[in-house]
Amino acid sequence: xxxxxxxTAVVGVQWGDEGKGKIVDMLAARAGIVVRFQGGNNAGxxxxxxxxxxxxxxxxxxxxxxxxRCVLGNGVVMDPEVLVAELDALEASGRKVDAARLGxxxxxxxxxxxxxxxxxxxEEARGGGSIGTxxxxxxxxxxxxxxxxxxxxxxxxxxxxxASRIQQELPLKNRQIVExxxxxxxxxxxxxxxxxxxxxxxxxxVCDVAGELHAALDVGTPMLFEGAQGTFLDxxxxxxxxxxxSNTVAGAACAGSGVGPGDLQxxxxxxxxxxxxxxxxxxxxxLDDDLGAHLRRVGREFGSTTGRPRRCGWFDAELVRRxxxxxGLTCLVLTKLDVLSGLEVLRIGRGSDxxxxxxxxxxxxxxxxxxxxxxWDSLPASCQAYIRRVEALVGxxxxxxxxxxxxxxxxxxxxxxxxxxxxxxxxxxAN
Ligand code: IMP
Ligand code: MG
Numbered sequence: 001x002x003x004x005x006x007x008t009a010v011v012g013v014q015w016g017d018e019g020k021g022k023i024v025d026m027l028a029a030r031a032g033i034v035v036r037f038q039g040g041n042n043a044g045x046x047x048x049x050x051x052x053x054x055x056x057x058x059x060x061x062x063x064x065x066x067x068x069r070c071v072l073g074n075g076v077v078m079d080p081e082v083l084v085a086e087l088d089a090l091e092a093s094g095r096k097v098d099a100a101r102l103g104x105x106x107x108x109x110x111x112x113x114x115x116x117x118x119x120x121x122x123e124e125a126r127g128g129g130s131i132g133t134x135x136x137x138x139x140x141x142x143x144x145x146x147x148x149x150x151x152x153x154x155x156x157x158x159x160x161x162x163a164s165r166i167q168q169e170l171p172l173k174n175r176q177i178v179e180x181x182x183x184x185x186x187x188x189x190x191x192x193x194x195x196x197x198x199x200x201x202x203x204x205x206v207c208d209v210a211g212e213l214h215a216a217l218d219v220g221t222p223m224l225f226e227g228a229q230g231t232f233l234d235x236x237x238x239x240x241x242x243x244x245x246s247n248t249v250a251g252a253a254c255a256g257s258g259v260g261p262g263d264l265q266x267x268x269x270x271x272x273x274x275x276x277x278x279x280x281x282x283x284x285x286x287l288d289d290d291l292g293a294h295l296r297r298v299g300r301e302f303g304s305t306t307g308r309p310r311r312c313g314w315f316d317a318e319l320v321r322r323x324x325x326x327x328g329l330t331c332l333v334l335t336k337l338d339v340l341s342g343l344e345v346l347r348i349g350r351g352s353d354x355x356x357x358x359x360x361x362x363x364x365x366x367x368x369x370x371x372x373x374x375x376w377d378s379l380p381a382s383c384q385a386y387i388r389r390v391e392a393l394v395g396x397x398x399x400x401x402x403x404x405x406x407x408x409x410x411x412x413x414x415x416x417x418x419x420x421x422x423x424x425x426x427x428x429x430a431n
Pocket of ligand 2: 016017044045304
């Protein structure tokens with residue numbers, strides 16, 4: 001019999017796009033419930049299953065495993081139009097998502113059309129000083145939540161309540177949009193007409209996620225908490241103001257879903273073997289040259305949400321070490337190691353000097369293609385050394401290394417630490 005999976009949070013430890021989707025997808029095979037706890041459709045997880053590419057923005061990656069129930073916790077902001085489109089796309093690909101498969105917290109906040117407008121107008125207005133947001137309305141929706149004038153899902157699906165809430169909100173929103181940004185006003189009729197069919201479609205999914213998780217804890221259902229974005233996009237711990245509007249660290253798994261810190265046993269940090277960032281903000285180990293372009297091309301580093309080219313650079317050990325503490329990592333998964341093949345020298349960032357220039361240590365690279373590697377022993381010696389050095393500098397054991405986009409392209413680095421993470425299929429391949 002399979003051992004029960006510990007309750008686990010999976011978080012990105014750089015600037016997002018570390019390859020969390022693939023690891024979450026792998027762990028979801030063992031989970032009873034998969035929970036998203038922050039962010040919204042600013043996230044984008046690209047999964048490759050049996051050669052088929054699936055991009056998800058809101059629905060947890062666990063949806064591809066029929067045994068897992070997926071839920072969006074109270075900490076998420078949800079664009080109902082995007083969610084419905086995603087459900088339609090899943091259904092068109094033969095994966096019908098009914099209310100038993102997907103639950104939505106009645107307490108989560110809804111992204112309204114005026115939030116999207118405000119996000120776009122603000123970015124335009126910031127001009128050269130823009131944050132480079134995804135313009136999905138994430139920030140303005142969290143602002144309204146904290147200002148205590150947001151629209152929660154329970155209110156959204158009650159059309160009478162919704163109508164009165166929209167009447168209350170629109171005057172202020174329109175004033176900002178029209179007078180401040182010279183944009184187009186939203187009418188209450190239009191917003192309601194947009195909302196009504198979405199509310200009807202989503203209503204069956206609405207539930208008390210926190211209460212459901214408490215009941216699941218009581219009977220020992222294994223839970224997986226799926227982080228979005230990455231540690232240095234965290235509103236508090238990231239490179240403010242070039243951050244997203246939610247807490248992305250593992251602690252947010254509790255506040256954003258309704259379980260306590262003691263209910264989590266494992267915190268898995270996902271780190272790319274190099275580094276990328278989309279949008280503006282500091283990036284000490286950035287490669288603004290041919291090498292950066294090489295990483296972008298080989299690693300296919302283009303945003304899955306916005307299509308923007310990602311900025312690329314070397315692995316920053318100093319940063320990931322800090323992330324290990326901010327999240328309380330119990331282990332690390334190193335992804336996209338295969339992308340580094342063929343580089344003569346690999347650099348690892350070790351912090352900055354007095355002028356803010358990155359300090360590096362150099363490592364010999366390897367020429368071998370890693371995508372067929374399935375065991376530690378099959379990795380080239382210099383690749384093994386690179387992994388060991390990352391481990392030593394970050395101060396957390398590397399459990400797994402990912403060597404390609406497909407589910408099976410994974411190498412157990414520390415079998416004792418990774419056995420619980422591997423699906424039976426991957427374990428068989430690894431043996
Ligand atoms: P927002 O989350 O749309 O407000 O964007 C704020 C910043 O976070 C921008 O730099 C975005 O590019 C970045 N960002 C938001 N979501 C993601 C993500 O899932 N991956 C990588 N960067 C993200
Ligand atoms: Mg992404």
